[in-house]
Amino acid sequence: MKIGIIGLGLIGGCLGLDFRSQAYKVLGVSRQQSTCDIAVEKGVVDESSTSLELLATADLIFICTPIHLLVPTLEKLTPYLKPQAIVTDVGSVKGAIVANCSRLWPNFVGGHPMAGKTEQGINAAQLGLFVNTPYLITPLESTPHFAVKILTEIVEKLGCQIYYSSPEEHDRAVAWISHLPVMISTSLIQACAEEQDLNIRQLAENLASSGFRDTSRVGGGNPELGLMMAKYNRQALLISLTNYRQNLDEIIDYIAGEKWQELEKILVSSNQYRDNFIQ
Numbered sequence: 001m002k003i004g005i006i007g008l009g010l011i012g013g014c015l016g017l018d019f020r021s022q023a024y025k026v027l028g029v030s031r032q033q034s035t036c037d038i039a040v041e042k043g044v045v046d047e048s049s050t051s052l053e054l055l056a057t058a059d060l061i062f063i064c065t066p067i068h069l070l071v072p073t074l075e076k077l078t079p080y081l082k083p084q085a086i087v088t089d090v091g092s093v094k095g096a097i098v099a100n101c102s103r104l105w106p107n108f109v110g111g112h113p114m115a116g117k118t119e120q121g122i123n124a125a126q127l128g129l130f131v132n133t134p135y136l137i138t139p140l141e142s143t144p145h146f147a148v149k150i151l152t153e154i155v156e157k158l159g160c161q162i163y164y165s166s167p168e169e170h171d172r173a174v175a176w177i178s179h180l181p182v183m184i185s186t187s188l189i190q191a192c193a194e195e196q197d198l199n200i201r202q203l204a205e206n207l208a209s210s211g212f213r214d215t216s217r218v219g220g221g222n223p224e225l226g227l228m229m230a231k232y233n234r235q236a237l238l239i240s241l242t243n244y245r246q247n248l249d250e251i252i253d254y255i256a257g258e259k260w261q262e263l264e265k266i267l268v269s270s271n272q273y274r275d276n277f278i279q
Contacts, residue, residue, distance in 0.1 A: 061077070251263065
């Protein structure tokens with residue numbers, strides 16, 4: 001089986017390294033020739049090109065571009081595809097992407113590997129990034145069974161934990177645990193930056209340690225990715241943001257009113273419930 005990868009950044013690069021380590025032939029496409037050269041040099045792909053025509057012989061193709069380029073990329077790719085070729089993506093939003101891509105190519109299967117790191121780009125690619133991480137596969141009722149089966153078999157070899165859902169269920173769930181934290185983290189950073197007393201702000205910057213680093217990490221990530229999350233998962237994100245604001249207002253009310261028992265209940269409940277999300 002030949003595997004194609006479009007977009008040789010962090011995720012595409014990691015996929016290439018993993019699949020080549022399992023003796024698959026990997027073909028890579030990037031907009032930049034310099035990225036193509038690095039990918040071959042680092043052993044991420046066997047062959048690389050700036051032309052989608054390279055993927056004419058590929059059996060399974062992962063589109064690893066930014067969200068807003070997924071559909072336009074598939075539009076340009078379809079003239080080169082074999083009739084039985086399977087196409088998937090790695091985008092963090094599924095509803096609109098899966099609907100549009102499935103109309104363009106019947107053998108399209110939505111996917112979302114939930115793995116990453118702070119560093120981006122081909123030079124950050126590493127083996128084993130997906131081990132023990134969730135990988136969501138989001139087929140439609142019309143998605144061919146053989147396409148889902150083959151994608152599942154290939155993805156299993158990454159060592160990840162596979163889950164299935166509809167695109168809409170994916171977007172609602174991911175809004176809570178991925179997209180909402182980005183917006184909360186962003187607002188935290190902005191609030192700190194807007195401290196008017198420069199001495200206090202400087203002291204806070206000097207004292208910031210692991211707690212601030214952990215809670216601010218995703219807000220200090222890729223701005224383009226954050227914008228695409230909000231744009232393409234707008235409705236689900238608004239619901240989660242509204243619920244979060246209601247909870248934050250409740251906490252403000254407890255502190256302002258010195259309702260310490262009520263605040264303690266929330267803190268205890270959160271301490272216990274957090275395990276459900278991170279275990």
